[in-house]
Amino acid sequence: MIRLLLLALFSPAMAAWACDNCKIPQPAAGQRVVEYDLTISEQTVSPAGKAVRGFTINGGIPGPTLRFREGDFARIRVHNQLKRETTSTHWHGLLLPNEQDGVPHVTTPPIQPGTTHTFGFDLRHSGTYWYHSHTHLQEQNGVFGSIVVLPRGGEPVKADREQVLVLSDWTNTDPMEVMRMLMRGSDYFGLMRRNSQSILGAWQRGNLKDYFQREWDRMMPMDVSDVGYHAFLVNGQRQTRIDGKPGERVRLRIVNASAATYFYLHSSAGPMTIVAADGPAVQPVKVDRFLMAIAETYDVIITIPASGEYELRATTQDGSGHVSAFFGSGSLKPATDPPRPNLYQMDEMLNLALEEQEDDVRASLKLPRPGSPYRVLKSVKDTTLPAKLPRRKITMHLTGDMNRYIWSFDGKTIAQEPYVMIKRGEIIELELVNDTMMHHPIHLHGHFFRLLMGQGARSPLKHTVDVPPMSKRTVEFEANEARDWMFHCHILYHMMSGMARVFRYEHEVGAFARTRVPGDRSLAAAPTDHSLHHAAGLGEHSHDMAYVWGAASIQSHMSEGLLTLMNPKNDLLLGWEVGWQGVDNPEYEVDALYQRYFNMNFQAFVGGRFTNDPDAQNRAVAGINYRLPLMVWANVSLDSEGDARFTLAKRFQLTPRLGVWGRVEYDTNTRWEWTTGADYTLTRRTSIIAQYHSQFGLGAGLLFRF
Structure with missing residues (x-):
C-alpha cells in the first residue's frame, strides 16, 4: 500500500524529470551543425515611446534571425532568465520531431526559471519561418523572432539581396490586463482604434437604419480587430529601410508576428511579386495589395527604382495605423492605405465572401479592401496526396461570443473538448466554417496542408490559413506524424480564451509506441500520452480562464x-x-x-x-x-x-x-x-x-x- 502511495505521489514528477533529461537528438555523421543561444529575459523597453515591462530575446525585440541551410542540424539552447515565469519556444512552420515542437506540456516540458532547454532537429525544408513563446501571453510581451532556411542549390527565383521584415503589434498595457478588458466587454480599445460604434457615427455615415436594425436583431457591434495598440512595428521600429542599389531585386521575407493584427501590404513602386508563402515556393505572381494574416509569412520580390524613394506599407486591417519600409532615394512617393472599414454594414464582409466565388481568381484582390491572395498562389510542384490512402472529412465551425469574449471550435473551448482524434496513414480533409464576424488565422503544428481553392495538383502548401467571416476554407493533409499537435487560432487572445484543439494520433494514446517520424532521431520508444509524459496534461489550456x-x-x-x-x-x-x-x-x-x-x-x-x-x-x-x-x-x-x-x-x-x-x-x-x-x-x-x-x-x- 505504501509503495502504491509513493508511486502515485512521485510518478508524475519522475515522468517530467525523465522527459527533461531525455537524450538530446544528435546530428548525423558529417552533418553541418548550426548552433544558437537564445536568452529570454525581462527588461524595461519602450517600443511605443513609454518605458514599460517587456520580454526580450538576446536583449532585443524581436529576437535574432536564425539562419540555416536545408539539411543542417539545429542545436538551439534557450535560456530562461525570467525570475518567476516558465517559458517556451515554438518553431512555427518547421516540420520537426514532436518533442521539439515547443508547446509546453503538450509536446515539450516548460522551461523553468533559471534553466536552459536544448532543442535539436534537422532542417528538412527551406523557407521563411518564425519562432515564438507558446506560454501564456509572452508572445505579446516580445518573445518572437524569425527563421530563414536557404534551399539546397539556392532559391529558384533569384534576387540580388534579401531582407527580413518582422511585423508586430505592441501595447503598453500588460497583456493579462488586455485579456481581462476583453473578457469584461470594455470598449476602450474601440476608442483607441477610433472605430467605436455610436448613433452619431451611424448618422454621419448614413447608416442610422443599419445601426438600429442591428440592435433590433440583437447583434453585437461588428469589428475587425480586438485590441487597441500603442504602436505597430517592423523589426522592432516604427519604420525601417530596405537596402539596395537602383535596379537591384530584393527578396523581402515578411513575417506577421503580431498577436492580434492583420496587415494590408502595398508598395508605391507597383506590384509586388510573391514567390513563397508560409515557407514553400510558389509560382511567381504579381499582386498590388493583399491581406496578410497573423502568423503567415510571404516572400516578395521588389526592384529598387532608378530614382525616387518608395514605400512598402503594412496597414492594419482596422485602419488604426501602419508601418513603413522605405527603399530608393530621392523624392518620396508614399504608399496608400485602403479605406477604413465601415463597421455599420456587413457589405464589405459579404462582398469578400462573394468575390472569392467568382471565376476571376483576382476578383477579391480588386476590392478596395482585398482579401488574401490564396486563389492566385500555385505550388511550383505537384502537391497531390497519395490516392491509395483512406480519406476522412472533418468539419469544424469557428465560433465565438463577443459578449464575453469566448472563442471556440464547434461551440466548445479546448478545456471543454481538447482533442481531435486522427489516425496515422489517413488523409484528413478539414473544412473550416467561420460562423463569426471576424477573420481567424488557423494554424496547424507539425504538418503542411494543401489549401484547396481551385489550383488542383498545384494547390499551395501552407501551415496557417485565414478564414474570413461567413466563409469557409477547405484544406487537406496527410496524417504522417505521431503523438499530439496543437491546432489553434493564431490571434493570441482567441487561442487563450479557448479557440484551440489538439490533434491526437489516436492509436497511440496511453501507449509506449515505437514511432518512425521522418527526421526524428530521438528516442525510438517514447511515451505518447503526454498527460503522463509531462505530468500536467494541457497545462494552461486545461482550464478556462477566469x-x-x-x-x-x-x-x-x-x-x-x-x-x-x-x-x-x-x-x-x-x-x-x-x-x-x-x-x-x-x-x-x-x-x-x-x-x-x-x-x-x-x-x-x-x-x-x-x-x-x-x-x-x-x-x-x-x-x-x-x-x-x-x-x-x-x-x-x-x-x-x-x-x-x-x-x-x-x-x-x-x-x-x-x-x-x-x-x-x-x-x-x-x-x-x-x-x-x-x-x-x-x-x-x-x-x-x-x-x-x-x-x-x-x-x-x-x-x-x-
Missing part, C-alpha cells in the same frame, strides 16, 4: 456598483445600490448572486438580496435576464417572500464617449423605481457620470472601472 472585474460610481447622492468573478459560463456577482439623498438614513440593497451564462441573450441567477429598506427585508432570490429586440434587457425575479420584480433597461451610445441609459423597475413589494443618466468616458478606468434616481434625486460624480 477574471475579476468591476465598476462603481461615487456620486453626490448615491453609489451603484457591480463586482464580477467570471469564466466563460459562470459568474459570481456582487451588486449594490446605496443612496443617501432624499432619505432620513442611507439605504442600501445588495445582491450576492451566482449566474449561469447560457448565451448572449439569456442568463439565469440565484442568490441573496440584502437591504435595510424599512419596507423590505433580506431574502433569497432567483430569476433570469433576457435580451429583447433593440438590445433592451429584461430582468424577471422571484424572491423567498413571494414578491416578484420586473425590470427593463436600455443604453444608447450617442457618441463613442457619451452614452445615456434608463432603467424602470416594478417590485410587487416596494412598487415603482426608475433611474436615468449619462456618462462620458475620460480614461480607460474613469468616466464622468450624472444620474437622476426616483428615490434619491439628482446627482453627479465619477464612475470607476477596475
